[in-house]
Amino acid sequence: MLLQFPDHFFWGTSTAATQIETAGDHNWKGVRARDGYLLDRTTDHEKRRDEDLEYISRLGNVYRCSVDWARLQDAPYKAFDEAVIDEYQCFFSNLNERGVKVMFVIHHFTNPLWFEQAGGWLVEENVSAFVDYARQCISLFGPYVFSWNTFNEPNVYAMNAFMLGNFPPYRRSWVEANKVLTHMGIAHEVVYELIKTNYPKIPVGISFNTAWFDAANLLGRLPAAFTDWWFHRKAAKPFSKKLDYWGLSYYAYVPFNPRPITELDHPGKLSKMGIPHDNMWGYRPEGLARILQHFHKKYKKPIVITENGICTDDPHRRIQSIRDYLKICHQAIKDGIDLRGYIHWSTWDNFEWHLGPTYRFGLVHVNVFTKERTMTAAGEFYEQVVQNNSVDA
Template sequence: MEPFKLKTDFLMGCATAATQIEGGDQNNSWYDWSVKRLIKDGSSCVRADDHYRLYREDAELMQSMGLEVYRMGLEFSRIEPQRGVFNEEAIEHYKDELRLLKEKGIRVLVTLHHFTNPMWFEEMGAFENMESVQIFTEYTEYVVRQFGDLCCEYVTINEPNVYAVNGFTFGEWPPAKKSVAATFRVMKNMARAHIAAYELIHRIRSQQGYAGKTMVGFANHYRVFVPYRSNNIIDKAVAGLFDRAFQGAVTDAMAWGKFSFPLGLFSRKKGDYCDYFGVNYYTRSAMRGFENTFLPGKPVNDLGWELYPEGIRLLSERFYKRYNKPIWITENGTCDHKDAFRAQYVYDHLKALSQTNAPVERYYHWTLMDNFEWLEGESARFGLVEVDYETQKRTIRRSGAFFSEIIKNKGVTEEMCKRYLDSTEAAAIKK
């Protein structure tokens, strides 16, 4: 392994989502999913990491690891438990968390929507309903006015493509529908909601004179799509089609207000609707006809996803060339129950970023600590910090210590390579 350096102004930290770590909330769509026993391991987001109660201890943990930035989510259902009824206690809780992190020198990026909906919103169709844009805008306005100077950086919506495809194409997530038309209707409304929220956040913060440079964007899930058979015309065509349908069209709509196939037309003035370009990157997909699979003989993680670090560089360069915005890696991480190859994963992906000329400014590792990983429940371990769900004890993993040293050193030294990587186990190889 070779040492490498990162830019001195390159900021590093972790990302989390409210439903996945907070516990306790019983008014959201994923709690409903848990009650229906639809989580693979039978667990429930009502437990998670009990972060809503333990946020002070977790802030201490982040500070001890040297995190420079932290992406945190808000629970929509806590803040607006009924339509038009806002919970002052919940917003004060989040304001206290923001103050605490600020005191510890950790810059916070707030996510307004991360997969979960209040049940009243879910029951009216959520983002399948045209009224969702107005509802999301009202929620956004309340949050931004309440936070004021405490937060100047926002992710409006996390992974609208994953939310739409898993919930409305495959029916594996709430609301368990299987409709291609509904999938793209949801993507379209989420893009419209993002644009409305983007304009609103800028307008409010400017009019009120809130402190800090306003930075607003979105965080889509991106993959490198390739043909399974490199010379097969159908595989090539389908890879291009999936790239467009899953990530290209919705990104153009959210970044530029450019609505086209397969989202359908929407009369909207073209413009710039992101101040940074958020990239959630995990893996590469190989298209064998219309089968979404992975290339054989490649290293994979515990969920069977290919480990392809070069993809993070390729996508960063592609999106900078197209959208001309600074790149923030808003999520990147891997499922590794034994923490056998996570340090190597971090090394490989950060090294790839160190070799690009694209202006990659930030890296948020997914995730800080083991959490409720949606359909997988508590069984999928993504954390730099291990969590014992029975006791809620947090233990920094070897990979977490490695990550912490990278932040401190702004890179990886030869000594760190020897100590953390030379004995690292290889990821599984998919036959």
């Protein structure tokens, strides 16, 4: 059955600077990932921008991306590096000339070393340094931007960097995680007002991660419910007052028994439980329907799917996941949810944070050694979805 989307609906793909550019002096540089690779060269995007422009423009009319704060600003309150400014402005201008709109993510998990060494997001006084960085981004890149995300998945950042110890600075404190969210929320509100002062008609939101936390048995009920409350409600509160839309990402179904069960931490266990999964998490697309209903009813704001995908080496599984998720999105629109667009993660394979480059999400395959790009069957499928504004589900 052919599912047609509204004429105003937009399509795109997403990346993050840290995952695709050679590392600047930031807190992820040199991190050794689970698969053994060091985060340094990643995908050579800064050397292949013209080639990557071709892929981006084939895969939607919106490109969601970030810049490397550390490359732009090597000390607090310092003017941005002119050469790096020119590099990004040229890239954004070329995107716009091809009919691709930029959704700009100001913070995507990564901090300059100077910011991290000053205490990072644990120290409220550092908020002003981030606001200065954001102010310069707004001034220099604002003319190319059609939509802003102040933060990418602050709940994931706080959880992994300050609660679970997976991301730098590898802390394990529930109290610190909540303090970080509070400070990010303060920064978000200030930056929201800065953008609105300069570009009052441009929408400003965040990208907020979501998942389906479920009880696999009686013992899993309490931890699943608590995780759901913290991840979707408490972590959202600091950002909820000043938003034009919610950007939502969805990837994971996580059962608890009482501990969370993932393919990453318990290989083979999800299969034994009869739960479909990718290389990282349980796979239940219907969880996205639950999430869309929750955010629609609670906040009554427009919604954009700012990230969605599947971790797999199999492009045919990726095609099926696109079909599955777009069916959910289409039904949500029919049900009256104000869903404005869908942005797939990711444009091409990148360095998947603490896991490494062999954990693949890309519509375009990247050779880990040569960095050569190849459009996959999933990329060709998504290109047709974009061109036709519809999916055969």
